Amino acid sequence: MPEPAVDVRDLSVAYRKRTAVEAVSFTIEPGRTLGLAGESGSGKSSVARAIMRVVDPSGGSVRIGGQEVTRLKGTGLRRFRQHMQMVFQDPYDSLNPRLTVGENVAEALVAAGVPRPDHTIRVRELFGRVGLPAAFTGRYPHQLSGGQRQRVSIARALAVGPQVLVCDEAVSALDVSVRAQILNLLKDLQEADGLAYLFISHDMSTLRFMADDIAIMQGGRIVETGPSAAVFANPSHEYTRSLIAAVPEPGSGRRQRRDRTA
Numbered sequence: 001m002p003e004p005a006v007d008v009r010d011l012s013v014a015y016r017k018r019t020a021v022e023a024v025s026f027t028i029e030p031g032r033t034l035g036l037a038g039e040s041g042s043g044k045s046s047v048a049r050a051i052m053r054v055v056d057p058s059g060g061s062v063r064i065g066g067q068e069v070t071r072l073k074g075t076g077l078r079r080f081r082q083h084m085q086m087v088f089q090d091p092y093d094s095l096n097p098r099l100t101v102g103e104n105v106a107e108a109l110v111a112a113g114v115p116r117p118d119h120t121i122r123v124r125e126l127f128g129r130v131g132l133p134a135a136f137t138g139r140y141p142h143q144l145s146g147g148q149r150q151r152v153s154i155a156r157a158l159a160v161g162p163q164v165l166v167c168d169e170a171v172s173a174l175d176v177s178v179r180a181q182i183l184n185l186l187k188d189l190q191e192a193d194g195l196a197y198l199f200i201s202h203d204m205s206t207l208r209f210m211a212d213d214i215a216i217m218q219g220g221r222i223v224e225t226g227p228s229a230a231v232f233a234n235p236s237h238e239y240t241r242s243l244i245a246a247v248p249e250p251g252s253g254r255r256q257r258r259d260r261t262a
């Protein structure tokens, strides 16, 4: 059997001895999406940060493409980072405002060891893959819309040829129609490249669209997990039921409860 793209076992994360994630386990196969949901503070981003080795896990194991990454350091850690990339909620925070968006993407090519003479053509290719005109490479982040900036972040993530993308609330700041376009783009890229996604979102309708499997976190633990269709059809945990209750049936035309009370 080929190795899963992501294999997390008994992962724990603590901040100054305060446990934020406890004994979290899941796997993601190449070309598949695990949706991670849960209320604010339940530990979703801490799972992502530990997998990316932005924080050191306090326990457990993380295997990416079969390689244990929890104890990697120096060059080994840098090499591993080419296999895993992250897309955040607000590309303004992650793009350098003083560089053009083309230069922002080229920075990732430097990190991936792509020779400089190849940068222009590679950046243009990457812009094409995320649906941006090549002429946009010379613009600055503030000259693009939110959706266009998120496309640039995705191009930058793809620049290193990753196997896994961690999307942490990657579409949460976008308008509904732009959100759908970015989700469709991510699905197309997944199909083309066999990318595995860890897709973190508080929005269950986004997860219903994106995720093959779902894991629900509460208080640092996974309290329910399973194929997305089964979890939505028959949630076993009270907390999952309350998350799903806030989402309309597809096509029902009802607005989300969150919208009604906003």
Ligand SMILES: Nc1ncnc2c1ncn2[C@@H]1O[C@H](COP(=O)(O)OP(=O)(O)OP(=O)(O)O)[C@@H](O)[C@H]1O
Binding pocket: 015, 020, 038, 039, 040, 041, 042, 043, 044, 045, 046, 047, 202
């Ligand atoms: N750098 C940090 N130092 C100390 N505590 C932290 C740190 N980052 C997160 N925490 C705590 O760890 C717990 C989990 O936080 P985390 O950000 O992982 O949750 P989350 O589910 O991603 O929340 P949100 O949806 O609001 O981003 C929370 O209690 C949070 O206060």
